[in-house]
Amino acid sequence: MPSHLLAIDQGTTSSRAIVFNDRLEIIASAQQEFSQYFPHSGWVEHDAEEIWDSTLATCRQALERSGLAAADIAAIGITNQRETVVVWDRQTGKAIHKAIVWQDRRTSGLCDELRAAGHDPMITAKTGLLLDSYFSATKIKWLLDQVPGAREEAAAGRLACGTVDSFLLWRLTAGKVHATDATNACRTMLYNIYENHWDEELLALLDIPAALLPEVKNSCDDFGSTEPALFGSSIAVGGIAGDQQAALIGQACFRPGMIKSTYGTGCFIVLNTGERPVVSTNRLLTTIGYRLDGRNTYALEGSIFVAGAAVQWMRDAMGIIESAADTGKLARQADINQDVYLVPAFTGLGAPYWDADARGAIFGITRATGPAELSKAALESVCFQTRDLLEAMRGDWPAMGDTVLRVDGGMVASNYTMQFLADILDAPVDRPAILETTALGAAYLAGLFKGLVPSPERFVDDWKRDKRFTPALDEEIRNRKYAGWQDAVRRTLTTS
Numbered sequence: 001m002p003s004h005l006l007a008i009d010q011g012t013t014s015s016r017a018i019v020f021n022d023r024l025e026i027i028a029s030a031q032q033e034f035s036q037y038f039p040h041s042g043w044v045e046h047d048a049e050e051i052w053d054s055t056l057a058t059c060r061q062a063l064e065r066s067g068l069a070a071a072d073i074a075a076i077g078i079t080n081q082r083e084t085v086v087v088w089d090r091q092t093g094k095a096i097h098k099a100i101v102w103q104d105r106r107t108s109g110l111c112d113e114l115r116a117a118g119h120d121p122m123i124t125a126k127t128g129l130l131l132d133s134y135f136s137a138t139k140i141k142w143l144l145d146q147v148p149g150a151r152e153e154a155a156a157g158r159l160a161c162g163t164v165d166s167f168l169l170w171r172l173t174a175g176k177v178h179a180t181d182a183t184n185a186c187r188t189m190l191y192n193i194y195e196n197h198w199d200e201e202l203l204a205l206l207d208i209p210a211a212l213l214p215e216v217k218n219s220c221d222d223f224g225s226t227e228p229a230l231f232g233s234s235i236a237v238g239g240i241a242g243d244q245q246a247a248l249i250g251q252a253c254f255r256p257g258m259i260k261s262t263y264g265t266g267c268f269i270v271l272n273t274g275e276r277p278v279v280s281t282n283r284l285l286t287t288i289g290y291r292l293d294g295r296n297t298y299a300l301e302g303s304i305f306v307a308g309a310a311v312q313w314m315r316d317a318m319g320i321i322e323s324a325a326d327t328g329k330l331a332r333q334a335d336i337n338q339d340v341y342l343v344p345a346f347t348g349l350g351a352p353y354w355d356a357d358a359r360g361a362i363f364g365i366t367r368a369t370g371p372a373e374l375s376k377a378a379l380e381s382v383c384f385q386t387r388d389l390l391e392a393m394r395g396d397w398p399a400m401g402d403t404v405l406r407v408d409g410g411m412v413a414s415n416y417t418m419q420f421l422a423d424i425l426d427a428p429v430d431r432p433a434i435l436e437t438t439a440l441g442a443a444y445l446a447g448l449f450k451g452l453v454p455s456p457e458r459f460v461d462d463w464k465r466d467k468r469f470t471p472a473l474d475e476e477i478r479n480r481k482y483a484g485w486q487d488a489v490r491r492t493l494t495t496s
């Protein structure tokens, strides 16, 4: 009986494949970066062929490194960068244009027009999202409108469209399955998260034919099986989830009130709110955390565009540090009497401010300010932004109670940052034993499909912590520091 699981983690900058055993321990992995295309200011594209090639290559490498054959893999789970869209030809499987990436802002003018026409309350009421070019819908419209012949091809039923999971599934099954899961569908801004269907009014508003879109399934479901020639024999695909939702699953946040925060390039905080969706009054997103057996578990999400990217900026643009880990060492040496704040609004500010025009700023610099103080300010900015989101979540969902934040992503390697996070939140911060939580979530869904892993209720109890960071900052200092941050943000915003 095959008992291993293969997780595909198709991210914004790299594709990864990880083989897990049925105890959900990592056996082997492979990773490959691919090109980012920036054809114009604010535009971000990926080549769908590079996405596919890197995914296939890493799956094969991970299998080879594990010493296993395809026949030893019980099922594949796919997790992916969300919102990014591909439109492809059903006959050839080739994309008609490069994929438009979630970060791409080319349709912000169209979003402004939709807002001016008063459509945003309807969009939020159906999708739980805020009208923004971040989501897939306006990107699909752009592709249909701008690629020569696309509208005619679509009308003739010759095109298919989907988020990256759906494109990969199409390729893995050699065009036999056109499907996605609810966590990906709910990020398109075309999916009604309360009634669980592609929304006709939204499709009509954006002139997107329903026939283009994939079937929406559970996150753990029968997604078909891979073409035998790809890996030597066919493997079932049993799970799909967008990467932030997969991290929620991998962190075993299966109970209402449980919350995870992923610190990579950006930061995404997701709170499980249970079977009842919570409508945000604080500009957070209502989203589907996962769908199992036809039942949605909803979540509130806050997205911060710049987290580890602030550290990359210190290294690549400023040359203040040589490697990311230097920031922690420097921050510990900083003069504690200097209150320096960095507001990393490099591409505007995300939740809960949603100010696309704000730009980064540094406050409180003196002649004595140097790399140490800037490093400290960069790391702390991520923690202040997390507190902003948690305050918004508490406002939206008073039942949240005491928070324990489960963290993952590259930046959680920084003990300085994690301790300051606990201090400024005045809440414990838990770092898990397995840091590959996104892939773990995908593997878990695939394992659940095959009955190889514990039920969600039991998985919660199996979750293992590496380290807990406990708050240790005096209340008066905490309040003063946070007030300083709020003041810095106020001075950065372009909207009042």
Ligand SMILES: Nc1ncnc2c1ncn2[C@@H]1O[C@H](COP(=O)(O)OP(=O)(O)O)[C@@H](O)[C@H]1O
Binding pocket: 011, 013, 263, 264, 265, 266, 307, 308, 309, 310, 311, 312, 324, 325, 326, 327, 328, 409, 410, 411, 412, 413, 414
């Ligand atoms: N020790 C560290 N201290 C601070 N930041 C770090 C550290 N290690 C990694 N990072 C940051 O974490 C990010 C990488 O995390 P990762 O989860 O791999 O991101 P992504 O999946 O978005 O590419 C980078 O932005 C990097 O600067």
Ligand SMILES: O=P(O)(O)OC[C@H](O)CO
Binding pocket: 010, 011, 012, 013, 080, 081, 082, 083, 102, 242, 243, 244, 264, 265, 266
């Ligand atoms: O690929 P990541 O890890 O940068 O995540 C991207 C998010 O899914 C975008 O919403």
